[in-house]
Amino acid sequence: MDEELKVIVFTLADEKYGIEIKRVKGIERVMPVTRVPNTYDFIKGVINLRGVVIPVIDLRGRFGLPVEAYTHNARTIIVEVNDIEVGVIVDSANDVVDIDINHIEDPPEIIGGIKAKYLRGIAKMDENRFVVLLNLEKVLNNCELIQFNH
Template sequence: METDKHILFKLKEQTFAVHVQQIVSIERELSLTKVPRTPDFMMGVTEMRGIMTPIIDLRERLNLGGVEITDQTRTLVVQVDDMQIGMLVDQATEVKDIPSSLIKSAPKLVGEIKDTFLLGVATIDDELILLLDLEQIIQFTEKNQLQEVMNELD
């Protein structure tokens, strides 16, 4: 049976998952530099291991309202194509093997989350886990926007 390791994290009460290979690191507090003329969900940029990294509020990006910073808040640093991006999440919970046989295609809408953002859904121990499609979270136009911002900062 084929299983893939995923990092599970929470936004509001909902559990999400990202493939572990896309995760660079999980960080606690980061100091951010605000950047003008960026989308609402873009919180700012920070330097990580010598790389300028845009930080986005994933709740805001998925239209779940803004993040509330607590002791549990984490930044998942992910690699999307050739770009390193930090995603602010309410809580990173665990690493879990998700068997591919359990992953179903996403319904059109899960709560308020459009299926375009999802690779699929899996139910494990009665819990619905939404598998995020990181390429869709940072779409082409926004990637260009972020890239321009990064270039200005170099």
């Protein structure tokens, strides 16, 4: 039996991306964010989620994609990376899928304007559908987020 990877599939600028479900702590509607001065533009600020202060980043901004107003479909996916909980804002969170690890290929250098360093691989779902798997350690760089871990 082939090994499968369970991922949350979300949309960002009309592309499908995935995050391993074991990294996901929850999916929330986008909520008001308290801005934190002197941070990177893609770090939107912090939210208070059930008594826990969580930094929030906009993945569009992180990837250098055009930042747009959030629609009613936008979601904040709460993930854990290196013992830090972080919220990532996405256009929509669609699905949970099982991906055969044998169908995951190395990412090209650039896909949709996003550098390969942020990507773990490309999963081929069928002939015309792909899911881009994120490398959360690179997307959520500790040096950029460390200020929130105090």
